[in-house]
Amino acid sequence: MSLKKFSQEDYDNWRMWREDRDPEAGNRIVSKYLPLVEYVVHRLAISLPHSVHRDDLMSFGFNGLLDAIKKFDLDRGLQFETYASWRIRGAVIDGLRQSDWLPRSVRERARKIEEAYAILEQEKMRSVSDKEVAQFLDMTEEEVNQTIVETSLSTLGSIDEPIYDEENHQTERVNMILNERAELPEAHIHKQFIKDTLAQVINRLPEKEKIVISLFYFEELNLTEIADVLGLSTSRISQLHSKAMLRLKASMTRYEEMIRTI
Structure with missing residues (x-):
């Protein structure tokens, strides 16, 4: 500060x-x-x-x-x-x-759905539908959507959650917050590449998910306000947000894996 x-x-x-x-x-x-x-x-x-x-x-x-x-x-x-x-x-x-508010079985289904997004969208090079994800996992669309609703918190990250650098050293997300006044050239390039990658991924999102991400993170509207704007229920907006975050997370995981191989 x-x-x-x-x-x-x-x-x-x-x-x-x-x-x-x-x-x-x-x-x-x-x-x-x-x-x-x-x-x-x-x-x-x-x-x-x-x-x-x-x-x-x-x-x-x-x-x-x-x-x-x-x-x-x-x-x-x-x-x-x-x-x-x-x-x-x-x-x-x-x-x-x-507080263990979410059953292990639901967490496991959420992990499989996230993996399905990563695999299918890499294979098809586009956003995939609920039906495609459900067929890949041998689940119904209702089961996929209900799992996404139940695990909305799993699309969020904790600042104390361990992450790993390119040499597999454990750190915390808070330590990745840089002083922008002293940013190194390579850090700037890396950050710009991440921004470009995210922009590309967001641009490939289905239209409603793209709007929700834009209004929530860039316009800073809450989910109730976004629901009013789009004429949808808050639960539906929450579901769209969670789906978008699963897609983004899957895409950024692929990006991190690619960086580690360079």
């Missing part, structure tokens, strides 16, 4: 918290960023079953905010809102996973 964007009061609070762990300064920082928890939870909650209680999500998210405040390094040059959003989001996802 650039210090130039701090008010004097904000700067004093962060300084007192970082240097002395002053509890009052910490409380003021928490109060300032508490609406960020509500924002992140609201965006996640719409995609989840009604059986998941909002109070639980807020509790997970609040813990994520506290963790972000505790670990945030002013000297890395990151926006605190960006860093905290990742931590809050990751804490909610981790909390839900630990």
Whole structure:
């Protein structure tokens, strides 16, 4: 976070918290960023079953905010809102996973559907239909769609979820957030290639899925607002979002595998 964007009061609070762990300064920082928890939870909650209680999500998210405040390094040059959003989001996802809200059998079906998207779209070089995926897996279209609805959370990632670099060294997603003011040329090229790859994949999405991705991630509408725009139910929008994310994830997995072979 650039210090130039701090008010004097904000700067004093962060300084007192970082240097002395002053509890009052910490409380003021928490109060300032508490609406960020509500924002992140609201965006996640719409995609989840009604059986998941909002109070639980807020509790997970609040813990994520506290963790972000505790670990945030002013000297890395990151926006605190960006860093905290990742931590809050990751804490909610981790909390839900630990509560084991999704049966193992459903997770296994979701993994098979994701693999089917990767195989079929690589083979056909286009987006595949629900019918094609169902036939490939010897499932009905209803079973495929119901699994996607039930596993909407699996299309999200946690910031603490381990990932591996080209030398198979384990790291965390948070460590992949770069200081853009000190970006190396090769990192810029790599990031631009990822953006180009994603743009190509998004462009191949079925029209409704493409619109949902655009409105959700670029216009920052929530799923209810997107449902109003498209005249569809929120559950249908959630399903379209999950399908699109499975396709994107499958395509980026192929990209990562290709990079490792270079």
